[in-house]
Amino acid sequence: MITLASDFGTPYPAAMKGVVLQRTDARLVDVAHDFPRQDVRTAAFWLREVLPYFPPATHLVVVDPGVGTDRAAVVVRAGDHALVGPDNGVLLPAARRLAAPDADRLETYVIDERAVGPVEPTGPDPAADASARRPTQSNTFHGRDVFAPAAAAVHETDTDALGSLEWLESTAMDVDLELPAPTVEEQRAAGEVLVVDGFGNAITNVPGSYLDGRERVLVNGDLVPVGETFAAVPVGERLATVGSHGYVELDVNRGRGDEAFGLEPGDGVVLESAAEPAD
Numbered sequence: 001m002i003t004l005a006s007d008f009g010t011p012y013p014a015a016m017k018g019v020v021l022q023r024t025d026a027r028l029v030d031v032a033h034d035f036p037r038q039d040v041r042t043a044a045f046w047l048r049e050v051l052p053y054f055p056p057a058t059h060l061v062v063v064d065p066g067v068g069t070d071r072a073a074v075v076v077r078a079g080d081h082a083l084v085g086p087d088n089g090v091l092l093p094a095a096r097r098l099a100a101p102d103a104d105r106l107e108t109y110v111i112d113e114r115a116v117g118p119v120e121p122t123g124p125d126p127a128a129d130a131s132a133r134r135p136t137q138s139n140t141f142h143g144r145d146v147f148a149p150a151a152a153a154v155h156e157t158d159t160d161a162l163g164s165l166e167w168l169e170s171t172a173m174d175v176d177l178e179l180p181a182p183t184v185e186e187q188r189a190a191g192e193v194l195v196v197d198g199f200g201n202a203i204t205n206v207p208g209s210y211l212d213g214r215e216r217v218l219v220n221g222d223l224v225p226v227g228e229t230f231a232a233v234p235v236g237e238r239l240a241t242v243g244s245h246g247y248v249e250l251d252v253n254r255g256r257g258d259e260a261f262g263l264e265p266g267d268g269v270v271l272e273s274a275a276e277p278a279d
Contacts, residue, residue, distance in 0.1 A: 056080035068139035089177025200256025208242030
């Protein structure tokens, strides 16, 4: 299969799918096309959390604020998976997790962008004026003109033989992206909000194990109960819990944690032990 992820919304992903389906009969699966626009770090986090649940696949990822610039287009072989997208760090957190524990199975290749096309519509160009016809390769839509045909070709190639593709050259990535790590002590954990999901849950980088055995914690100085489920507190009340990804979340039962805690991605979060109530 080929998975697709982008910040495009609609209808641009349909053009990428059309190009892929001209070249392969792969099963296409959408991961998401509503990542925050041009937010590389948020996309990288969600890809790291979602892609490991797939069987071996080719993953087409386009969150590309530098489209049309001199940033490289790359393919990353990660174990039995391959990721195709821009060299801006968005692929690396997921690639590292997919390759683990065998780091030797993490290989990177730069795409010769001029060699993967051309990409043309199957029907006649509707523009009557030749000067209005689109360029063979757009400077603003590499998702369609570079990454989609590359992903189709990668899908048709065994991951062990990616180096045989003449338009791929082994390289080192220009841009790295490591999601920030927290500082965790017995009584205090200092981290930050990595992302806010669609429910408004503020997902931190603090490991959920910090909440083990605690009934409540101080969150940036405010006393907050700890619960195993959202319903552990009354509707509209705040809580700290462990999300499905294994990190501490700051939430509201049937509400938005980001608003209730006044937090957004990148904001610092300090969790501290609080005195437990007497029996």
